[in-house]
Amino acid sequence: MKSADVVIIGAGIIGASSAYFLAKAGLDVTLIDSRGPIATGGASQACAGGVRHQARMPVEMPLALHAIKLWKTLGEELDADLEYRQDGMTVLTDEETLIPRLEERVELERSLGLDIRMVYGKELHDLIPGLSPRILAGSHCPVDGHANPMKATSALAAAAERLGARLKFHCQARSLVTLKGRITAVRTSKGDIPCRHVVLAAGAWSKTIAATAEIDLPFHPFPLQMMVTSRQPHFLDQVLGWLGHGISLKQVPAGGYLIGGGWPGIGDLLNGSTRLMPGAMAKRAETSLDLFPSLAPIPVIRAWVGIEAFCVDEMQVLGPVPGIEGLFLAAGFSGHGFAIGPGVGSLIADYFVTGALCKMFEPFTIQRFSAQERKI
C-alpha cells in the first residue's frame, strides 16, 4: 500500500481529529479503522457525548479548556452540524455532607480559570425546573455542554479526507513493524503501510497492537452502557450529574433523554460484540427518576454498549515512547476522552510540526509508569 508520513490507527474521536489537524498542517496522513465508514470508533460512537470541563482531574483542566475552545467553532470549521450545545452542566447533590466537597472542587476549578459556581436551594430549582426536591446544591458550569459523538467523529474524518488524508476502512491493524528501534510500517489486514510515524489511537484495542512492539499498556477494556428515551418536547438544556450516583442525564437535540453515567455492560474485545446488562438499565432508570421524577412515564427505546479502554490510573496515555522512534500513543482515555478529543488531535498535530511535546501532554506520557512496568 501507499506509504504515508503518519499512519493513524483508529478512527474514533482521537484518531479522526488527529487526522484532520495533521492533514490541515500539510502532513501526508493515512487513517485506518477496522470498521466501515460512519461506524468507526468503538467508544466514541457509543459515548454519551458530554463536553464538560468540570469534575476532571486538575491536571487535565488546561487540556479541557483548550479543547472546548475548539468545540465552539468546530462545526463551522468542518462545515457540519455536530449538534454541539453549550448550555451548561450541573453536578448535583442531595447530601449536606457532600456540599463542602463540591464547594472545594468549584474553588479549585475557578482557580484554574474555569467559569463555574455553586448554586443552592431555590436558585438551583429555578435554574433547573423538574429536579427532585431532595436535591440541595450543585456545581454549575455554564460553558459545559454536549455534542453528537457519531456526527463529530465522522465529520472530522470526512474533513480530513477533503484535506487529502487517505481513509482506509475495513483495514485492521495487526502489528507495528520496527527496525532498529524505529517504526517502518503498520502491518494491516490489507497489507503493510510503510510509514515513519504512527499514532496509536485504537482505544481498548491499542493494548494488543502496542504489545507487538513489546509495550505493555496498563489498560483493561471496560464496556460502558448508555440508553435513550423516545423523543420528547424540548425541556432540559443542561447536562445533569449526581455526585456519587453514576448518572449523566441530558436531552439531545433530536428530543430523547440520553442517560449515561458509567454503568457497565458486557463486551468482547476480540470480535467487538457487546451485550447489555439489564440490571444496569433498571438501576439507572431508578436513579434517573430519583433525580428527575417527571421522566417516569417516558419510555426507553434503545440501550447500547461501547468498549472503552480504562488505564490503571484512569488517565490517558499520550506522547512518544522511549525506545521506539516514530510511535505516538493516544489511548486509554478511561471514559473522559470525547470532550477533549479535538484538543488532543490539534496538539498531536502541533507535536508533529514542532517536534516538541506540549506542556498539556506532559502529565500523561507513558513514562509515568516505570520502565519495568511498561515492558512486556
Added chain:
Amino acid sequence: MIKKYDLGDLVVCRCEGTTLRQIRQYIHQDGVSSLNALKKSTRAGMGVCQGRTCARTLELILGEEALVPAETEPYHARPPVRPVPLKNLADGAESFTEPDGPVSVVMLRRPLDGNPDPMSAPPEEEI
C-alpha cells in the same frame, strides 16, 4: 421498483422521518455499506419502533444501491426492543444483583499502583 421511480421524498423510516433521498445520499456520497452505519448516519431505525418497520426496507435499498457489496452484519436490534417506560424499568431494579454500581464506584475499589501524585485527587462520579 425502487430504482425505476424517483421516489426521493418517500419516507422510509416513519419514526424518524428519514427519506429515500437521504438514505441514497449516504450510500452514494459517504460509501456507507452496512445497515448499522446507515442507521447511525440517517437515524433510520433509531425511533420508537427500533427498525421493526423499516429494517427490511433498508436491507433492500442497501442491497440494491451500495457501491461495494453490502456488509452481511445483521441489523443491531437494541434492547429493550419495545419501548418501556422508565418507571417500569425502575420498578425492576431491586430484582437485579448485577451490576453493583457505576464504573467509577467499581474502579475506586481497585487499588491503584504506583505513585499517587499528581493524579490521585479523588475522581468524581460521572463520565
